[in-house]
Amino acid sequence: MAKYRLASLAELARQMGFAPQDVRALQIARAEELLHIIDPARAYPLDFVIHRITDYRPAEVPPELLAGLALQHDLGLLIEQVSATLNLHADRLHEPVLTIEDLCARLGVTVKTIQRWRRRGLPARSVIFPGGKRRVGFLLSSVERFLTARGAGVLPGTVRPAPDAAETAAMVRNARRLAVECGCCVELMCRRLARKFGRSAMAVLHVLRQHDEQRPDEAVLPLAAAPVDAETAAAITSAYRGGASVRDLARRYARPRSAIYHVILDGFIRRLARRRVKFHDDPLFHHDDAAQMVEALGTCGALSEPSGRDDDRMPRDMPACMRELYRTPLLTGAAERALFTKLNYHKFLFVQARRRLDPELARWREVRALQKHLGAAAAIRQQIVRANLRLAASIARRHASGEAEFMDLLGEGVIALTRAADGFDISRGNRFSTYATWALMKAYARAASRMRVRQARSEGGEERLAEMADARAAAAGRNALDRDQVAALLSRLPVRERSVLAGHFGLEGFATPVNYDELGRMLGISAGSVRRIEARAILRLRQMAAAARND
Structure with a gap:
């Protein structure tokens, strides 16, 4: 259990436990305000802390300064422990309460990150959730305020007070229309209302649930359509990518077009969220005019012009389909720096935009912006690969034994160049060809080995399999002969030495080898004695084997 770092805060928490329940609830809210x-890095007087929490300034207070870091820790502990005495129920509070799992899912962070945020001042209360289980809970407004103050992004919706009666009535009225006239499910309904009223979908759902509990005869949530299951959602997304229109899919699955629209949008968002994008950061990317500066780099270095000497250096056995690619001009140092800077900049923009994307409030224009950055990065990467194909071809010729194998290796080279382009750091001052050469050599060595194994299997056929079977049979016969010889030699050893060797190597009735400690317990001696007996027995076996060979 966590302990207080400041004795004065521990005493304050103990005294708060004697206050009436409504006073304790108010003091917890004031403690959360203070924690924010x-x-x-600062120090705070004890009387200031007591006054901010209890609204009471005692006559005699020790002139004590509390370190901000320790105070931050103890305030979080005070809020959690004192709130446990109130028996707060999540479904009876005035705003949504999030669990640690909810925060992880909503913000895409780990449990360790949430715990780190708690140490840095994120207030947490002890709350009883549906089912009667007491857990740590976070008020939605507290989470939004904490993240906003630290620039870590906010949950959907701004920090606003609970909706009044007029706003609640408008939410209920619009929710009823969406459920009855538009056939929306609960999730889609809350998303659309969140966008309309500028609140989070979770806050909207909380308001609708409270309305249904207070007025069960006018309940709204039961009117909503059933949600689209995962299998149907996958089929809809696949059909849309295959060319089906939203109208046709809505007619086929008997769903409103808005529901089909959001199913497809969710599918694209999930794919983009799973996309692994690696980039090398640059201070240039964080300037306000980074886009203009990166674009200006592209005009500083141009591709080298192709010359007739490139045709002279082209290998005579170069396949016709590769001759045009081989004429692609090489990159100058300036052009290479510009292309790799633009490549990493577009990947940087993609990662930043994906972090800001809220799946519940996302629109197609935001998804298209993400796809635009990925498309731009792919085009630049392809340009880099094409400019270095002659390097891949020259190295592939050293490993290939024919045109067919050369083309297979060149395909492996394109993959290796693509991966190398994603991992290359231009800021280190090296040329990409130096980095790519090692990547190509490793890829070709592995690919050539696989090709030769496949070729040997296809050409050898049954004869090679028969040879392998004969070799294995001969080896098994030799092993059987060796085992017989070992058994004959063991029979000539003293009983204790024979038992030690048989037990340690799994011979003569021992199904598995036994370690020195177990052998020592079985023989009533120490493990060190077992080792010495084994060494003496092995030496005796070697002497007997040498004598047998001489005879």
Whole structure:
């Protein structure tokens, strides 16, 4: 259990436990307000802390300064422990309460990140959730305020007070229309209302649930359509990517077009969220005019012009389909720096935009912006690969034994160049050809080995399999002969030495080898004695084997 770092805060928490329940609830709220404004680098007087929490300034207070870092830790502990005495129920509070799992899913972070945020001042209360289980909970407004203050992004919706009666009535009225007239499911309904009222979907769902509990005869949520299951959603997304229109899919699955639209949008968002994008950061990317500066780099270095000497250096056995690619001009140093900077900049923009994307409030224009950055990065990567294909071809010729194998290796080279382009760091001052050469050599060595194994299997056929079978049979016969010789030699050893060798190597009735400790317990001696007996027995076996060979 966590302990207080400041004795004065531990005493304050103990005294708060004697206050009436409504006073304790107010003091917890005031403690959360104080926790949000604490600066870990500053020190705070004890009377200031007591007054901010209890609204009472005692006559005699020790002139104690509390370190901000320790105060931040103890305030979080005070809020959690004192709130446990209130028996707060999540479904009875005035705003949504999030669990640690909810925060991880909503923000795409790990449990360790949430725990780190708690140490840095994220207030957490002890709350009883549906089912009667007591867990740590976070008020939605507290999470939004914490993230906003630290620039870590916010949950959907701004920090706003709970909706009043007029806003609640408008939400219920619009929710009823969406459920009855548009056939929306609960999730889609909450998303559309969240966008309309500028709140999070979770806050909207909380309002609708409270309305249904208070007025069960006018309940709204039961009117919503059933959600689209995962199998149907996958089929809809696949059909859309195959060319089907939203109208045709809505007619086929008897769903409103808005529901089909969001199913397809969710599918694209999930694919983009799973996309692994690696980039090398640059201070240039964080300037306000980074786009203009990166674009200006592209005009500083141009591709080298192709010359007739390139045709002279082209290998005579170069396949016709590769001759045009081989004429692709090489990159100058300036052009290479410009292309790799643009490549990493577009990947940087993609990662930043994906972090800001809220799946519940996302629109197609945001998804298209993400796809645009990926498309631009892919085009630049392809340009880099094409400019270095002659390097891949020259190295492939050293490993290939024919035109067919050369083309297979060249395909492996394109894959290796693509991966190398994603991993290359232009800021280190090296040329890409130096980095790519090692990647190509490794890829070709592995590919050539696989090709030769496949060729040997296809050409050898049954004869090679028969040879392998004969070799294995001969080896098995030799092993059987060796085992017989070992058994004959073991029979000539003293009983204790024979038992030690048989037990340690799994011979003569021992199904598995036994370690020295177990052998020592079986023989009533120490493990060191077992080792010495084994060494003496092995030496005796070697002497007997040498004598047998001489005879």
